Amino acid sequence: MDRMDYFIELYGTLPRAGPGDNALxxxxxxxxxxxxxxxxxxxxGCGPGMQTVELLRLSGGTVVALDLLPQMxxxxxxxxxxxxxxxxxxxxxxxxxxxxxxxxxxxxxWSEGAIYFIGFEKGLAKVKDFVKPGGYVAVSxxxxxxxxxxxxxxxxxxxxxxxxxxxxxxxxxxxxxxxxINHFVLPASSWTELYYNPLAKRVTExxxxxxxxxxxxxxxxxxxxxxxxxxxxxxxxxxxFFIMRR
Ligand SMILES: C[S@@+](CC[C@H](N)C(=O)[O-])C[C@H]1O[C@@H](n2cnc3c(N)ncnc32)[C@H](O)[C@@H]1O
Numbered sequence: 530m531d532r533m534d535y536f537i538e539l540y541g542t543l544p545r546a547g548p549g550d551n552a553l554x555x556x557x558x559x560x561x562x563x564x565x566x567x568x569x570x571x572x573x574g575c576g577p578g579m580q581t582v583e584l585l586r587l588s589g590g591t592v593v594a595l596d597l598l599p600q601m602x603x604x605x606x607x608x609x610x611x612x613x614x615x616x617x618x619x620x621x622x623x624x625x626x627x628x629x630x631x632x633x634x635x636x637x638x639w640s641e642g643a644i645y646f647i648g649f650e651k652g653l654a655k656v657k658d659f660v661k662p663g664g665y666v667a668v669s670x671x672x673x674x675x676x677x678x679x680x681x682x683x684x685x686x687x688x689x690x691x692x693x694x695x696x697x698x699x700x701x702x703x704x705x706x707x708x709x710i711n712h713f714v715l716p717a718s719s720w721t722e723l724y725y726n727p728l729a730k731r732v733t734e735x736x737x738x739x740x741x742x743x744x745x746x747x748x749x750x751x752x753x754x755x756x757x758x759x760x761x762x763x764x765x766x767x768x769x770f771f772i773m774r775r
Contacts, residue, residue, distance in 0.1 A: 530744070530745075531744060532744040532747060532748060535739070535742075535744055535745040535748040536748050537598070537600055538735075539728070539731050539732070539735060539748055539749070539752060540728070540731075540752075541600050541601075541604075542731070543577065543723075543724065543727045543728055543731065544577065544579060544723045544724075544727060545576065545577060545579050545723045545724050546576035546577055546601070546642070546724075547576065547641060547642030547643070547669075547724060547768075548642055548669070548715050548719045548720040548724055548767070548768050549579070549580060549641050549642065549669060549715065549719055549723070549724075549768070550579075550719050550722065550723055551579065551580070551583045553715060553719055553770065554579075554580045554583045554584065554587075554641070555583065555587060556713065556770075557667050557669075557713075557770045557772055558583075558584065558587050558588070558667075560667075560710055560711045560772045561637065561665045561667065561710070561772060564588070564636060564637065564665070565590075565636055566589065566590075567588070567589050567590040567591070568588050568590040568591075568635075568636035568637050569590060569591050569593070569634065569635050569636050569637075570584055570588060570590055570591065570592045570593070570635060570636065570637040570638070570639055571592075571593045571595065571630070571634075571635045571637070571638045571639065571656075571659065572584060572592050572593065572594045572595065572639045572640070573595050573625050573628070573638065573639070573640035573643055573644060573652075573656070574595070574596060574597075574625060574640055574641075574642070574643020574644070574646060575594035575595060575596045575601060575602075575605050575620075576596060576601050576604075576605075576641075576642075576643070577601060577604045577605065577608060578594060578601070578604055578605030578606075578608040578609065579608065579723070580639070580641050581594045581605050581608070581609065581618070582605075582608050582609055582612045582614060584639060585609060585612070585614040585617055585618060586612065586614060588637075590617065590636070591617045591618070591619065592617065592618055592619070593619045593620070593621060593635075594618060594619070594620050594621070595620075595621045595622075595623060595625060595628065596620075596622060597622070597623070597624050597625070598622075599622055602620045602622045605618070605620060606618065606620060625643070625646055625647055625652075626646075626647055628655065628656075628659070630659045631659075632658050632659070633658075633659075633660070633661040633662065633664075634659050634660075634661075635659055635660050635661065635664060636660070636661055636664045636665070637660070637664060637665045637666070637667065638656045638659060638660050638664075638665070638666045638667070639666075639667050639668070640652070640667075640668045640669070641668070641669045642669050642670075642768060644668045644670060645670065645671065645689055645691065648691055649668075649670050649691050649698065649701060650691070650701050650705070652668070653666065653668070653701070653702055653705050653707065653773075654705055657705065657706070657707070657775055660775045661775070662775055663774065663775065664774070664775055665710070665772060665773065665774055665775075666707065666772075666773050666774075666775065667770065667771070667772045667773075668770070668771055669715065669768040669769065669770045669771075670698060670768060670769060670771060671686070671689060671691075671692040671766065671767075671768055672692065672693065672694060672695050672698060672714070672766065672767060672768065672769045673692060673693060673694050673765065673766055674714065674764065674765055674766060674767055675764065675765045676694070678762065678765040678766065679761075679762055679765065681758055681761060681762060682758060682762040682765045682766055685754070685755070685758045685762075686766065692766065695712060695714070695769050698712075698769065698771060699712065699771070702771060702773050706775075707773035707774060707775060708773060708774045708775075709771070709772075709773050710772045710773055710774055711772045712769055712770060712771045712772065713769065713770050714767050714768075714769045715767050715768045715769065715770065716767075717759075717763040717767065719768075720759055720763070720767070721759075725755075725756045725759060728752055728756065729752075729756055731752075732749050732752050732753060732756075735749065736749065
């Protein structure tokens, strides 16, 4: 097994693969007024699909769930089957960097904690053509909540230099020609309840079994670090949901 296998083993069974919960998905969804009765939605970086299923329930429409990993595509299918909404789910296993849809295909483009794999600005620029004029784009994205975060938080976020203030993100999306509809910061509980608490439990479960395997220990160490930095610095950063219109 290589490092990626251990990563998938550790993270692949969590209820979510990033911050969020159904109430926050609902809150963002309800900010999109005037949607057609059965909207067509693209969910980029769907992961285990908690928000995909919630979008299927809320919208009554179809959702195209896109993810790079076959394990995540399998999970979103299973989640939709358990909820009895699989008939309105389509899945696409591709790299989001290679996404190509016809112009004006979707009423809504959604991405929770995943657009950063392309980059916020580049990702929003890329999807603009796929959404219908007047359609919505809703993404959650890493933001600084304070202007002077401690060194530990700055070091942790060095691998995503595009993290910025909410105001900076709003400038970016309006610079791309989107109309900002609304935005809100995710509470710290949305990082812990369905993500870091289950992750910490998985770390403990695997510690003994993975002892002495360098690739596995590195994955565990990274997870511990991520949880610990958030525990100390959660008032300095979070995700924010941005709801915008083309
Ligand atoms: C942080 S998780 C968020 C998952 C889900 N939206 C959630 O909030 O639980 C990011 C997801 O993006 C997927 N991903 C990572 N890089 C990708 C890429 N280049 N193209 C498509 N999906 C990607 C990962 O497999 C993972 O499922």
